Amino acid sequence: MKPMKPLFAALALTTALVLPGLAFAKPVTLTVTMNNYGGRGAYLAVYVTDPAGAYAGSLWMAGGKAKYYRHLSDWARFTGSDPAQVDGITGASVGSGQTLTLDMDLADALFDAGYTLHIDAAVEDMRDSPNEVSVPLTAAGAGQAVTGGRYIADFTYGF
Amino acid sequence: MKLSLTLILLGSTLSAGAQTPMAPPPPTVQSQSVRDLGSPVLLVSEDDDEEAGWLSFGDDDSSGEDCDKDEEDCPTAGRGNAAPAGTVAPPANGLFGDGKAPKASTN
Numbered sequence: 001m002k003p004m005k006p007l008f009a010a011l012a013l014t015t016a017l018v019l020p021g022l023a024f025a026k027p028v029t030l031t032v033t034m035n036n037y038g039g040r041g042a043y044l045a046v047y048v049t050d051p052a053g054a055y056a057g058s059l060w061m062a063g064g065k066a067k068y069y070r071h072l073s074d075w076a077r078f079t080g081s082d083p084a085q086v087d088g089i090t091g092a093s094v095g096s097g098q099t100l101t102l103d104m105d106l107a108d109a110l111f112d113a114g115y116t117l118h119i120d121a122a123v124e125d126m127r128d129s130p131n132e133v134s135v136p137l138t139a140a141g142a143g144q145a146v147t148g149g150r151y152i153a154d155f156t157y158g159f
Numbered sequence: 160m161k162l163s164l165t166l167i168l169l170g171s172t173l174s175a176g177a178q179t180p181m182a183p184p185p186p187t188v189q190s191q192s193v194r195d196l197g198s199p200v201l202l203v204s205e206d207d208d209e210e211a212g213w214l215s216f217g218d219d220d221s222s223g224e225d226c227d228k229d230e231e232d233c234p235t236a237g238r239g240n241a242a243p244a245g246t247v248a249p250p251a252n253g254l255f256g257d258g259k260a261p262k263a264s265t266n
Binding site: 024026048057059060061062064065082083085087088090091092094095100101102103104105107110 | 242243245246247248260
């Protein structure tokens with residue numbers, strides 16, 4: 001048997017290392033439409049809990065001032081308001097009546113496995129609103145609008 | 160007659176001079192006071208959304224005030240703000256399939 005040429009061996013190795021990551025990632029779009037609540041920009045924490053209800057991680061933080069994170073009370077309880085949880089996934093707060101669209105590649109393992117996506121919301125001088133959205137991550141749930149509570153009109157995720 | 164008028168005028172002048180210490184503050188002091196009173200109004204009108212202090216943010220806050228990062232009882236004390244998207248890699252929490260940061264847009 002002839003030995004494999006080094007170039008092919010390297011190609012096979014890199015393919016084996018890269019493909020599993022691609023195979024287990026799914027492009028997902030999250031869309032959050034805000035009500036016309038009339039206040040200033042809303043802080044939103046988008047995060048996931050596992051089948052046991054434990055915090056699994058954050059997907060996005062809308063709002064850059066960490067000192068206000070404690071008003072996102074469920075997320076704050078899970079994380080201790082730790083800004084490191086949202087390093088690299090933090091953007092601007094979302095204004096009244098605006099729509100926030102998030103495009104990301106999520107692990108396939110999150111879907112149809114008991115994971116739940118949550119959104120906490122808070123607005124200056126208005127009531128805090130933890131867990132405004134709580135939606136199981138399932139393939140069947142894609143494209144189905146979920147009604148929010150105080151500040152969020154609706155939320156949708158799609159592939 | 161002229162002497163009487165001169166004495167009256169002189170008396171009035173001295174009397175007015177004696178009251179000078181009781182007079183209102185000089186104009187420069189008044190101007191400073193007006194500037195001091197005006198500053199907060201200017202700051203409020205120039206506030207943008209991110210810079211405003213959320214002093215009475217939400218009803219679930221028993222203290223009614225927000226904390227600064229240098230306060231001891233502040234949960235974010237000693238920790239800065241989160242790094243904005245695009246400046247560092249997203250957290251390795253296993254949720255992001257390829258480690259790429261999400262892309263956000265608002266309209």
